[in-house]
Amino acid sequence: MTRKKLEGIEDYQGAAAGWGALKAVADAVRGQMSPAKETHGLLTMNQPHGFDCPGCAWPDPKHTSSFEFCENGAKAVTWEATAKRTTPEFFASHTVSELWTWQDYDLENEGRLTHPMVYDRATDRYLPISWQDAMSQIGAALRALPDPNMAEFYTSGRASNEAAFLYQLFVREYGTNNFPDCSNMCHEATSVGLPESIGVGKGTVTLEDFDHSDCIFCIGHNPGTNHPRMLTTLREASKRGVPIIAINPLRERGLERFTSPQSPVEMLTLDSTPIASSYYLVKVGGDIAVLKGMMKTLLALDASSLAKGGPGLLDREFIAAHTTGIEALLADIEATSWDAIEAASGLPRFDIEAIGNVYAKANRVIINYGMGITQHRHGTGNVQQIANLLMLRGNIGREGAGISPLRGHSNVQGDRTVGITEIPNDALLDGISRVFGFEPPRAKGHNAVEAVEAIRDGRSKALICLGGNLAVAMSDPQATFEAMRGLDLAVHIATKLNRSHLLLARQSFILPCLGRTEIDMQATGPQAVTVEDSMSMVHASRGGLKPASEHLKSEPAIIAEMAMATLPNTKVRWSEMIADYNKIRDAIEAIFPAFKDFNARVLHPGGFRPRNAASEREWLTPTKKANFLIYPGLEEDPPNENALTLTTIRSHDQYNTTLYGLNDRYRGIKGRRDVVFVNAQDLAKRGLSHGDIVDVSVDDPAEQGLSERILRGVTAVAYKIAEGSVAAYYPEANVLVALDHYDAKSGTPSYKSIPVQIKPAADATSKPN
Known part of the structure; x- marks a missing residue:
């Protein structure tokens, strides 16, 4: 008999935000922070002279309110500014073997790291070590490698521009371009796809463009959880009567309705503002089919208009002056049939034609997209088809229109801007040579997947991590965890303990760093850093809280000390730049022309936007035009007829691999993560029902050359999700994603297109993963 487990599963009826969000903020503060930190910390977040939210990369408005933070931003701050501490005494009380058995949430919930630590194999414990000894040993280990390309240097998107710039400078002087970073796992399809289409790897819109748009699309993203401050922007557009079209596999409350905590009327009346004017449940992996169907609809409307003597629907002036490749598109x-589009998208033709009609009637369209677009084996194709659709109507480089990739980590875009890339261009490398007097390596380095492959194969023996939780974030934990244990050196620069720190190399170090909320005091006084948001605004961030420990160092200082310990003949004046971060920004300006007058412009409230050529209709492509690029077919590796396609998702109490709690309020999940969301009809077809305990396995691992991949003992939750699609939480479901299952063009793991089977749990005594 199939077992059931319904505890902690309910139907959530409320709007996004509202009183539930305020209660969640209060609970987060009460559980982590002291009252003094609560007031000072939250009220200075995202303010002109405060610190930037360590959560998402949604931009700040030019005219800030008193409360420029959201529920999940507040959680990010309380999680970082917690009063809890992970001290040497904690490590003395717990072996690493014991800590490995802890839940990920419990590891981070121990609080802030306070001292540099080194692993001692004899006692199976991390022991305190002086900064000087740690750096001396790390430097010696890096110098001992036969080849600099045997080291991997990972970057989290929370690193500031200053830290990221120094990091890439150190690594390139060391002699490699091995820069696996979090962008490789999220928006690399944007970074690769958009330069081929429009010449820049970023979006083309500003926050002000939303005020002038007459149609907004939201495809493959969940603003209520992943960038909640966007809901205020969407609410304002909705109240202006702007059509907001949501195309997403799941019903997400943040795309349906929103109660603004800053609206006394909505809060007191328990009212809410509708967000999406139309909501379409596309099948997981069916985005290209929808986009081609929209283009097919637009072309039919264009032909009809011309036949009647009208002007047509395409922007022919823009296409002629600014683009190439229209004929192939x-x-x-024309060769793509409606039958194929309907089958791949899961939507009927009349729905797609309705979406296309809305697009055709609008004059200024913004298309927002998230990792529901990029984390597929055809992620780059998804991105380029969005660009194609916009270009057909001239919706790039015009006020109120453009392409808007929604970045995750608060500075993942900035890190890439200042040089964190495994594929550096000549302008960057020539600039480094000119400014610093050494010749950087020019060979392509490793992205995230390639780095793990190199570690697995023994070709890389050292891993330095500037933040993050790489091993847990990566696909294929079976391969990744085992690979990490074969390293000679592992160094983690971090604020909190996480599972990656427990994957032990021959030498393992944890180096505690300041958080963004804290005062960064250097020789010339307190320092500010800078970050770049999703819409390319670069602005300052200055922490105001007392550091969690007197033993903490800033990320730039740790990088500089590591560089000096590793490179005895370095040509970089590291000490001078650490004493005064203005000198780091001077160096950035010297290499990147877009940062002219960096130190002066970043003092302006709200910062500045480096020139975005595509926004001005200058196309930095080899053709000097924007390129229409085709994607053959509609989907890659279609699953077997009876398979379902799984997408990984984040809960509302989560940011990337960080878990603030075990609830997912908007989806009705409380105190657990051992669930899989399934369409009720798909459950019925398999003889299953809501609450059944099931196993989720890769559709045919033998066919894909895989070992067994299975998520055991999870509870099936009947949910409003497209038929043929299922969803489970990341990173728990990463066990289903093979290391070699990724977008061939960008290297992005396909966390959101996994063919699976769902069956009653095989082991009656099994427990959830």
Whole structure:
């Protein structure tokens, strides 16, 4: 008999935000912070002279309110500014073997790291070590490698521009371009796909463009959880009567309705503002089919208009003056049948034609997208089809219109801007040579997947991590965890303990760093850093809280000390730049022309936006035009007829691998993560029902050359999700994603297109993963 487990599963009826969000903020503060930190910390977040939210990368408005933070931003701050501490006494009380058995949430919930630590194999414990000894040993280990390309240097998107710039400078003087970073796992399809289409790897819109748009699309993202401050922008557009079209596999409350905590009327009346004017449940992996169907609809409307003597629907002036490749695109769309589009998208033709009609009627369209677009084996194709759709109507480089990739980590875009890339261009490398007097390596380095492969194969023996939780964030924990245990050196620069720190190398170090909320005091006084948001605004961030420990160092200082310990003949004046971060920004300006007058411009409230050529209709492509690019077919590796396609998702109490709690309020999940969301009809077809305990396995691992991949003992939750699609939490479901299952063009793991089977749990005594 199939077992059931319904505890902690209910139907959530409320709007996004509202009183539930305020209660969640209060609970987070009460559980982590002291009252003094609560007031000072939250009220200075995202303010002109405060610190930037360590959560998402949604931009700040030019005219800030008193409360420029959201529920999940508040959680991020309380999690970082917690009063809890992970001290040497804690490590003395717990072996690493014991800590490995802890839940990930409990590891981070121990609080802030306070001292540099080194692993001692004899006692199976991390022991305190002086900064000087740690750096001396790390430097010696890096110098001992036969080849600099045997080291991998990971970067989290929370690193500031200053830290990221120094990091890439150190690594390139050391002699490698091995820069696996979090962008490789999220928006690399944007970074690779958009330069081929429009010449820049970023979006083209500003926050002000939303005030002038007459149609907004939200595809493959969940603003209520992943960038909640966007809901205020969408609410304002909704109240203006702007059509907001949501295309997403799941019903997400933040795309349906929103109660603004800053609206006394909505809060007191328990009212809410509708967000999406139309909501379409696309099948997981069906985005290209929808986009081609929209283009097919637009072309039919264009032909009808011309036949009647009208002007047509395409922006022919823009296409002629600014683009190439239209003929190939038209032929591809013509050759794509409606039957194939319906089958791949899971949507009927009349729905897609309705979406296309809305697009055709609008004059200024913004298309927002998230990792529901990028984390597929055809992620780059998804991105380029969005660009194609916008270009057909001239919706790039015009006020109120453009492409808007929604970045995750608060500075993942900035890190890439200042040089964190495994594929550096000549302008960057020539600039480093000119400014610093050494010749950086020019060979392509490793992205995240390639780095793990190199570690697995023994070709890389050292891993330095500037923040993050790489091993847990990566696909294929079976391969990744085992690979990490074979390293000679592992160094983690971090604020809190996480599972990656427990994957032990021959030498393992944890180096505690300041958080963004804390005062960064250097020789010339307190320092500010800078970050770049999703819409390319670069602005300052200055922490105001007392550091969690007197033994903490800033990320830039740790990087500089590591560089000096590793490179005895370095040509970089590390000490001078650490004493005064203005000198780091001077160096950034010297290499990147877009940062002219960096130190002066960043003092302006709200910062500045480096020039975005595509926003001005200058196309930095080899053709000097924007390029229409085709994607052959509609989907890659279609699953077997009876398979479902799984997408990984984040809970509302989560940011990337960080778990603030075990609730997912908007989806009705409380105190647990051992669930899989399934369409009720798909459950019924398999003889299953809501609450059944099931196993989720890769559809045919033998066919894909895989060992067994299975998520055992999870509870099936009947949910409003597209038929043929299922969803489970990241990173728990990463066990289903093979290391070699990724977008061939960008290297992005396909966390959101996994063919699976769901069956009653095989082991009656099994427990959830």
